[in-house]
Amino acid sequence: MNQEKMTSSSSLTILYDTIRWEEKALYEAAKKKGVHVTNVDCKNLFIDLNKKNSEFSKKTIIQRCVSYFKSLHSTAALEGLGAYVINSLHTATLCGNKLFTHMVLQNAGIETPKAVSAFSEESALLALEDLGYPAVIKPTIGSWGRLIALLRDKDAARAIVEDRAHMFPLYHIYYFEEFINRPPRDIRAIIVGDRVVAAIYRYSGSDSWKTNMALGGHAEACPVTNEMEDICLKAASAVGGNIVGVDLMEKEQDGLIVHEINNTTEFKNTVKVTGVDVPGLMIDYTLSLGKK
Amino acid sequence: MAKCPECDAEIRIPADSIEGEIVTCPDCGASYELLKTEAGFEIKPAQVVGEDWGQ
Secondary structure, eight states: OOSSOOOTTOSEEEEESSBOHHHHHHHHHHHHTTOOEEEEEGGGOOOOTTOTTOTTTTOEEEEOOSBHHHHHHHHHHHHHTTOEEESOHHHHHHHTOHHHHHHHHHHTTOOOOOEEEESSHHHHHHHHHHHOSSEEEOOSSOOTTTTOEEEOSHHHHHHHHHHHTTSOGGGGSEEEEEOOOOOSEEEEEEEETTEEEEEEEEEOOTTOSOOOGGGSOEEEEOOOOHHHHHHHHHHHHHTTOSEEEEEEEEETTTEEEEEEEETTOOOHHHHHHHOOOHHHHHHHHHHHHHHO | OEEOTTTOOEEOOOTTOOTTBEEEOTTTOOEEEEEEETTEEEEEEOOOOOTTBOO
């Protein structure tokens, strides 16, 4: 049994752990369209993983947990019980891990930053010699720029790698990317189904090279070019994503490259600067899938 | 209206609020999650960031 029931008449469920602007906008968009929408707090949920004919079976659920691990595991449970979760466990697994994302992008022929991985302090430093400096260390799982550091030389690398050795084992999986020379911005494109519905430039905040909106900075509307659309749709397809945010950088000389795909993408700033009704489009798309 | 447990200030709860939404105390900045009860909304301390939060 689950504490917070998903009633049989619900046609759409939004699973959340925190109601941000995005979750409220989705809820209001669904209500405006006359959809019977149920908000379910993942924190109040408990799920019988062995139940046959689960109440979750055949439910259409938009996964919106901001906690990656809550999102991943609740998706696994609900999808396993027969729910249709957007995005799928497969997509969440690939998007949530930068190394996994890198491999699928590369295999799909999509330009992405050069990267190396290593599994000990010693091999991490050797890997960096191979990649060259400056380089960027990123946790394989993480968001909002946390624990991402620019390594300008071997001394900086040694200090950071040594610190990571004292952290949770996840941080002993060393993942380094080449530092990309680019304008002080990146691009977040929102993909809903087979369309890039909007895109924004995300400018770095003052004194920061990172462009995560959670760290400050500002957004501006970005035109969606044919090239960008082609890359983004290929990237979304590579991870099997229904509704994703694709992050791109404008690499000097080489053009657009994809560095991240977000499976529970934020879109507040996109709506704010482009005026595109992203939540409405997400609801329409989700309902169209439920009818198939 | 709710009273901030930290600083006793009044926290306004907008009419279109929904359960689970976060409200912030205008005086001390503490964040609270809205809980729906029969009497209306109550507040409880909210988690404002987690190690695995993002996107």
